[in-house]
Amino acid sequence: MLRKTDYLTKRYGQPNGWKLAAYERDGGYEQAKRALGMTREALLEEMKAANIRGRGGAGFAMGVKWSFMPWPPKPERPHYLVINADEGEPGTFKDRTLMEQDPHSTVEGCIIGCFGIGAHAAYIYVRDELHLAKERLNGAIAEAKAKGYLGKRPFGRDWPVEVYVHTGAGAYICGEETALLNSLEGKRGEPRLKPPFPAQVGAFGMPSTVNNLETIAAVPTALKLGGEAFSKLSDLHALKDGGCRLFGVSGHVKRPGIYEACVGLTLRDLIFDLGGGVTHGELYFVVPGGSSCPVLRADEVVNAPNETSPIHPWHGKSVLDVPMGVDTFRALGTMLGTCCAIVLSDKACPVLAMHNLMRFYKHESCGQCTPCREGSAWLDRIMTRIVQGEGTLEELDRLHEIADSIMGNTICAFGEGTAMPALGFLRKFRKEFEAYVKTRGKSSTGLLAP
Amino acid sequence: MTPFAPTEEREKQIQEIVARYPNRQAALIPVLHVCQDQNGWISKEIVEWVATRLELSAAHVLGVVTFYTLFNQSPPGKHQVWICRTLSCALRGSDALIRHCEKRLGVHAGETTKDGKVTLRTAECLASCGTAPMMQVDREYHENLTIAEVDRILDRITS
Numbered sequence: 001m002l003r004k005t006d007y008l009t010k011r012y013g014q015p016n017g018w019k020l021a022a023y024e025r026d027g028g029y030e031q032a033k034r035a036l037g038m039t040r041e042a043l044l045e046e047m048k049a050a051n052i053r054g055r056g057g058a059g060f061a062m063g064v065k066w067s068f069m070p071w072p073p074k075p076e077r078p079h080y081l082v083i084n085a086d087e088g089e090p091g092t093f094k095d096r097t098l099m100e101q102d103p104h105s106t107v108e109g110c111i112i113g114c115f116g117i118g119a120h121a122a123y124i125y126v127r128d129e130l131h132l133a134k135e136r137l138n139g140a141i142a143e144a145k146a147k148g149y150l151g152k153r154p155f156g157r158d159w160p161v162e163v164y165v166h167t168g169a170g171a172y173i174c175g176e177e178t179a180l181l182n183s184l185e186g187k188r189g190e191p192r193l194k195p196p197f198p199a200q201v202g203a204f205g206m207p208s209t210v211n212n213l214e215t216i217a218a219v220p221t222a223l224k225l226g227g228e229a230f231s232k233l234s235d236l237h238a239l240k241d242g243g244c245r246l247f248g249v250s251g252h253v254k255r256p257g258i259y260e261a262c263v264g265l266t267l268r269d270l271i272f273d274l275g276g277g278v279t280h281g282e283l284y285f286v287v288p289g290g291s292s293c294p295v296l297r298a299d300e301v302v303n304a305p306n307e308t309s310p311i312h313p314w315h316g317k318s319v320l321d322v323p324m325g326v327d328t329f330r331a332l333g334t335m336l337g338t339c340c341a342i343v344l345s346d347k348a349c350p351v352l353a354m355h356n357l358m359r360f361y362k363h364e365s366c367g368q369c370t371p372c373r374e375g376s377a378w379l380d381r382i383m384t385r386i387v388q389g390e391g392t393l394e395e396l397d398r399l400h401e402i403a404d405s406i407m408g409n410t411i412c413a414f415g416e417g418t419a420m421p422a423l424g425f426l427r428k429f430r431k432e433f434e435a436y437v438k439t440r441g442k443s444s445t446g447l448l449a450p
Numbered sequence: 451m452t453p454f455a456p457t458e459e460r461e462k463q464i465q466e467i468v469a470r471y472p473n474r475q476a477a478l479i480p481v482l483h484v485c486q487d488q489n490g491w492i493s494k495e496i497v498e499w500v501a502t503r504l505e506l507s508a509a510h511v512l513g514v515v516t517f518y519t520l521f522n523q524s525p526p527g528k529h530q531v532w533i534c535r536t537l538s539c540a541l542r543g544s545d546a547l548i549r550h551c552e553k554r555l556g557v558h559a560g561e562t563t564k565d566g567k568v569t570l571r572t573a574e575c576l577a578s579c580g581t582a583p584m585m586q587v588d589r590e591y592h593e594n595l596t597i598a599e600v601d602r603i604l605d606r607i608t609s
Contacts, residue, residue: 078472090536090575128483128520129532129576131589164470169479170519172574186478186504188517204472250538250579257580291537291575340579342538356537360574366517449543 001235001323002261002269005244007221008214009260012101018136020143023104029149031220032111036157040071043116047219049227051234051242055094056084056175056212057290057337058413059326061240062219063227066116068199070207073118080203081113081122082184085213086168086175088127089290090360091342094246095213097258099126099133102217103140107163109216111154112223114161117209121162124213125180128167137165172364176412177210179366190368191412214246235264236325239310247324248340249275252348252450267296268320271343280450283320284346285428288329289337291357292417294424295350296320296334304331334424347450351436354425355383356448361418369410375402376418386433389440396433399426454495460484464503474504478514482521491522527562527569529607532586535572538579547583548572550597554604567608 010026011017023029035043048063073079083106087095098106110122126134141163144150152160166184168174174183178192181203202208222230222243231242241263247270250256254276261274267286271278283298300319304311311331314322322328329336344353362380367373379402385391403419403426410416426433435443456464463484468477481504485496492515501508515521533551535544548559551570555563562569578584581593585600592603 087577088575091538091579092575093577093579093581096577127577129573129586132591166470167480167483168518169483169521171517183479184476185473186475186506186514187510188513190517204476248580250582251541256538256582287537342541342579344541348541353537356535356540360536363574448537448540449545 002265002273003233004259004261005233006260007244008098008102008105008217008246009258010102012097018101018103018140020104020140020147023102023108027224028104028220029108029144029147031223032108032149033155035112035115035223036155036159040116040118043112043223046223046227047116049231050222051227051231051237051240052215052218052222053241053326054212055214055218055245055338057089057292057335059241059336062211062215065199065211066113066209068197069117069209070199071118073207077206078121079117079119080206080208081110081117081119081216082177082181082198082203082208082210083110083122083124083213083216084175084177084180084210085124085126085130085133086172086180087130087213088172088175089292089338089340090357091250091287092248092290092338092340093250094248094258094338094340096130096133097246098214098217099130100136103133103136104144105217105220106137106213107140107144107150109219110163111149111161112219113209113211113216115159119209120160121164123164123166123184123203125166125168125174125184127174128169134165134167141165171366172360173366173412173414176414178412180210181208188366190366191414193411218243218245233262234325235262235323236328239325239327241325241327245339247274248338249343250340251343252279252281252345253277253343254279263325264323266321266323267341268318270324270341271320275343278343278345280347281345284344284348285350286344287342287421288324288334289339289341291342291360292421293329293335293337294333294420295428296332297428300428302332335420345450347445348448349436349444349446350425350429350432351383351386351441351444352446352448354422354429355380355387357421358383358418361414365414365418369415371406371409372415372418375406375415378402379418379422386437387441391437393434393437396426396430396437451495454485454489454493454499456485456488460488468504475506475510478504478506478511479518482511482515486521491525528567529588530569530571530586531604531607532571532573532576533559534574534576534578534582534584534586536575538575539582539584542582544583547585547595547597547600550600551604554601555608563608568604
């Protein structure tokens, strides 16, 4: 159900809304001050009760992640908080709005996060292209520091906290948490094998927590409302998927953008109510949460006869009416991802859409694992041939085989992130792909941008 | 070859960067950015200088330089134009923008104009999907573009 909120976006578009004065007018930094006076146990309880599922794509429970950190911290093994703002998943542009328009919520979240995981330093890893975002974050850090909210004794409490902005240099893979850690350490952004997990061996070989930027920015709000009350904003509180979050919509909609609402919003709400409906024809399909999430067709119906399925209540209904949650979308065979949907009208060609995304994955594979490096390039080569009208029906099966052999055979989830959307397109548009190959593209509108 | 040396202001920036991390290696990517800001690209001299400054091997520094898209390994044009071509932008006409820029500048994406003024490149998703199509000119984002707007921007940087 659509219920808009403005906890995270209240200051968006306000004159100087990104400044400390605006943030403090709305009660900013009161929660950081309060948190530093709490016990770690009490803070963690609140955070677990808030059911903040990671906003970066994997949807892991943030409070639980914090609790994985070794306790108490050993002086010779300092802890680090690392914030992932390497936003680069196609279709995703939410963290950028927070950094540019409300950077203080992130800084306050970092103070609370550092205390919660036993760290004294937080590194915010921002992709280099986002110059305004970096400028605003650095400005917010300087303002907070001047007020004594950061530094040796934040709010007069004996818990030193420093927050730093670290820049990447153009590599999608650095959004993968272990690649990000390597990049932060001044190395090539190649993912690490897990285990050990970052909570044991993270940044600089020390225990670390990596949180998405929107996740950490939601922390002050969750603490202010109280963990349980925050979680209950959501329609999916019972599934431990709580609170409100940012929803993005782009592509063929009248009002693309970032909207804040309670968890439980449906794709129909997002596309038609918030996004203003579809441009250039009828809704055809949606990439629901960043390009790694398998597509959903507008004509798909939920098939969940099993009563234990989280989506059983929507059995027989349109996929567009299922609340957007981590577990509900997993049950649909796709993912919620970053919660930023790409919408395509029936004037757009699914073959060209898949080709566009396969080109992306070929470009961004780090090259460390053979199945991904070779597989992503091979998928792109075949797609290019198909688009040029030179593909064969056998090659459609070859695409399946290649994607299958990437799955599960790589160090990080980039492999699945390439193979799953590929398989999604191939399975759900088999008829369209076959027609495209047989008619050498004449069956297609031949368009992405009508 | 003349060894690289950062300006006084940039040396100060580098010292501030190094102080943020528990070891010197972690400063590598930000320090490379500072050097590239001064020189326009990462020359062999910069690789040597950074390696010495941060106590790393030149091979490690070069490995990092070649991994990341934003480090130029040859001198780019005076202005760098990146046009995003990934799905959300493609759905709103980025292919037409790329074709227009190629035609107008007389280069293919990836090339620099003969007068050295503009390097035209395509980019993969720049987190501007809600304001597509878009292009980045040097440090600045230009969003919700039309061909007319692109022409105005190109007029400015090529005049």
